[in-house]
Amino acid sequence: MNSNPSPSNSSRFEGCTLTGALSVLTEVRDAVCIVHGPSGCVHHNFSLLHATLLANDRLEVPRLLSTGLTENDIIFGGEEALEEAIARGLSLSPAPAAVFVLSTCIVETIGDDTEAVCAKARGVPVIAVPTAGFLGGVFETGVKNALSAVASLARPAPAAEKTLSANLVGEKNLEYGVDENAAEIARLLSRLGIGINLRFVRGIGTEDVGRLGSAAVNVLREPALRPVGEDLRRRFNTPYVDSFPAGLAGTRRFLEEAGRVCGIDASAAVEEERAYQAEMLSRFSEIAGSRVCFRSPHPMLETDPDAVAVCTECTEALNLTVDPDGAAIPFPYPAPVGTAGTRRMLHRWSVLIRGKERK
């Protein structure tokens, strides 16, 4: 039987396994995703993904198809409808380089054998991704299952030739500032001479997945992706750093960690970054010594401990005073990534502090 890993704030952290998987799989741009279930399971995901693309100024339409199951398919079995949808997907123009087939709650309930249908030879990889949420999965489970499914497009090569480069693994494609965060990791790694090999998965093609194994290090977006990091270590013998960095000290630790994993002395890079951070902080001298009052980001959200740590760190660095009458500042959500994320956060603080002063 399943067990549902229930964090305290379920409305934010649980969610649909299917949505989690689609947030990854639709970023393989030359693939088609087929959702095996009633058409509604596609519709709300399509809307979400489309809106997110538009919010990021990308005039694209996610390539999603539904098997559009109705009651009769449930009674008599939906495998034929899946066959037809796969054929429809393969006949699209331009032809997809890969097809991902995602299951839903209802098809797992009636026991449709999605994997068996996908296993037929069709000349193009057709990959089944288990995404029925009622089996205990949450959004994050979908992300993990999808990353493993995409990884299966690359030939396992534990002895693959490594280049001094990194994969960004499991970027949160629905999060605000996802490209800024990736750029920040690229900037940090470049201090160590490490380039970006592959954004796994964001804005890539099926063929790109072939070089997944050639990075020297996988940088996971967050520690929850450790099982994916382990999976990639088994498949390609690639070590991983388990999270994008949060805050200033966290960013310097990240450089040390990435250096250690790649066998590079990071001390010079850490000192360069420290100076860069000091310079960044100096631009906020005008708010130094102000009074602030931190608030929960939203009544429905629990505060992220990383975010609290970053706020404490910046409060000390800028000599701010925490006072109930101070400028109301929400804890950031999620915690800011790298020095650049911290700078953007401090910019918001300065707007709030000056706004309060003008009153």
Added chain:
Amino acid sequence: MKQIALYGKGGIGKSTTAANLSAALAGEGLDILQIGCDPKHDSTRMLMHGAWIPTVLDLIRERGDASITVDDVVYRGFGGVRCVEAGGPEPGIGCAGRGIIATFQLLERLEALKGDIIIYDVLGDVVCGGFAMPMREGYAQEVYLVTSGELMSLYAANNIAKAITRLSRRARSRCTLGGVICNAKNIEGERDLVEEFARRINSRLIAYVPRDRTVQIAELNRQTVIEYAPESDQAAVYRDLARAIRGNETTSIPTPLEMDELESFALEFVQV
């Protein structure tokens, strides 16, 4: 209109009992509808003289449900008994339980659920919500458990009693236990055993149907006993059953046994 459902372990003789019950009730001049709720779709076959009538779900699969009429799904068999078979998906695929629900919705829409008595003949175990459909939403108000004296048969009957107890708590459901029918395997002391079982689950033995070769011979001739051997003792047994059920006004909410209770109870009656 009285609506009853027969439940019991697979192979215990529900369909034989149901068909003979329908035939006997029709003989009293009543308008009877028998609905087979089992993908095996063999409930009404003896009433139809061996013919396999088209099932509701076969028709839905082939034509969609929009154009189906009452005449496509209801067939008149022996004694004017109207026969329906729900049918189901191919074995090993899809969801037969949902099929039963769809069948009921269609019959409801076609206004086919009418007559003096409707008899629902349901597959062996209440494996899911779909197969509990005849007990739900006010369809069958009386459930009759068909069982022999064998432990596994009593076990299945006890499980069905659990379903009745659960469903009887619902506001929309008027489902109760009408009684226990012992379809005998000719085990020693079988009648006493089943009678005591019925008492312990807060019900009563409403009929004892002895094992009789006439049943097999009638089936080989693709007929119910009522039709094939109307003068036989066995036909009289089924007519008694029909009268008992028709006149039954005593129903109950069952008190199913725990597994260990059931086992120790069965042990009491076994001759060691």
